[in-house]
């Protein structure tokens with residue numbers, strides 16, 4: 067039974083679009099829908115619109131407000147008449163790796179970038195994609211009149227307004243979360259002197275406009291910001307999201323500026339900040355390993371759960387699609403520590419889970435140097451449904467783990483933002499969070515050992531990569 071108006075939230079993420087319809091007063095989910103996206107790093111935005119229509123078909127009757135959460139960073143380019151200039155380049159498209167390196171050097175290094183926009187750009191960031199386009203497709207670049215992000219584009223399709231929010235804007239590389247202003251000078255420098263129009267940055271509870279059917283549309287935000295809003299992250303909380311990307315993030319009051327670039331100093335969707343580290347390889351490490359072992363995800367879980375912590379000495383560095391943290395876009399995965407006695411499917415399955423989580427645990431250490439205190443980890447995203455991930459996480463992180471009820475947290479956060487805009491209250495509505503599982507921290511010594519082993523092998527592989535380059 068619902069007690070308030072209905073609101074909808076959308077997660078237009080890498081692999082799919084998900085829609086939830088909720089009671090605005092309580093957050094109780096009353097309807098859900100989803101539609102798949104193609105497995106590619108370059109996609110025409112119309113694909114997201116079609117997926118939204120499919121996922122929301124028949125769900126929006128009676129809905130009074132809607133919010134869009136979207137995968138961060140994607141470069142959507144429009145010409146003067148609002149037509150898409152080229153397919154969007156997604157956050158996990160690494161073709162702009164050289165452009166990222168050039169931009170970091172041109173502006174004066176990591177500390178200058180961190181000071182200017184809170185982050186040091188890696189190939190995920192929109193600004194590097196624009197530089198790539200300026201260098202490789204100058205004729206197309208000349209036609210670009212507007213640059214939007216995936217969630218901005220969907221909001222624009224719904225309302226006709228080119229708007230965004232601090233959270234998503236903070237992933238462009240030309241927006242300062244600390245001052246909440248665009249750095250159009252940085253954009254122009256990156257884009258060969260071109261100065262496309264940028265979406266207006268709305269306040270967290272501001273309204274973007276209305277749909278043709280009169281549904282109020284909230285500002286929307288990036289997917290990680292929306293998840294933070296759904297989880298109501300507080301002091302001591304860190305979220306680990308295991309989707310296509312692996313992300314680790316928390317919320318804080320002052321603007322982070324990590325000159326090493328490991329931690330991105332994003333803004334959140336409430337007016338605060340969202341220091342975040344992101345890996346390119348999370349849930350798909352498990353699907354790829356399951357395929358290699360000739361099994362499915364449930365089979366991988368069974369195998370991993372049958373192995374001992376440490377996987378008999380096997381360490382998997384799962385850089386299957388290159389890597390972002392650490393910034394090694396051309397890296398490949400490696401498996402280390404093989405012996406005749408430990409080469410079992412069980413150990414390989416466990417090494418995949420430990421490898422995926424260890425990269426995030428190391429990133430969490432960096433987050434703790436950048437304004438976040440970690441007292442518990444909230445595990446979300448598709449791969450948080452894995453029994454093996456839940457069993458291994460307390461050991462790798464060495465912290466208590468909370469697993470919320472299975473839910474689409476990005477879509478829920480976007481719905482909560484919509485309810486906030488609809489209610490016009492000072493704070494977002496208080497929706498009850500449902501933690502399903504509380505797992506005690508694993509042994510700190512084992513957690514330390516696993517992270518150290520991960521770092522040691524990373525060092526070794528980096529050495530080999532460097533030698534091959536010379």
Ligand SMILES: Nc1ncnc2c1ncn2[C@@H]1O[C@H](COP(=O)(O)OP(=O)(O)O)[C@@H](O)[C@H]1O
Nearest residue numbers: 079080081082309310349363447448449451452
């Ligand atoms: N039980 C499970 N075990 C492991 N992985 C899972 C499980 N359920 C879903 N996944 C994985 O979660 C991923 C989708 O998660 P999601 O958070 O929706 O990703 P994204 O936001 O990047 O689109 C898929 O790669 C899927 O294989």
Ligand SMILES: O=C(CO)[C@@H](O)[C@H](O)COP(=O)(O)O
Nearest residue numbers: 079080137138157309310311
């Ligand atoms: O690039 C980042 C964060 O900076 C990614 O987290 C994207 O926002 C994509 O998220 P998923 O679709 O993997 O959830």
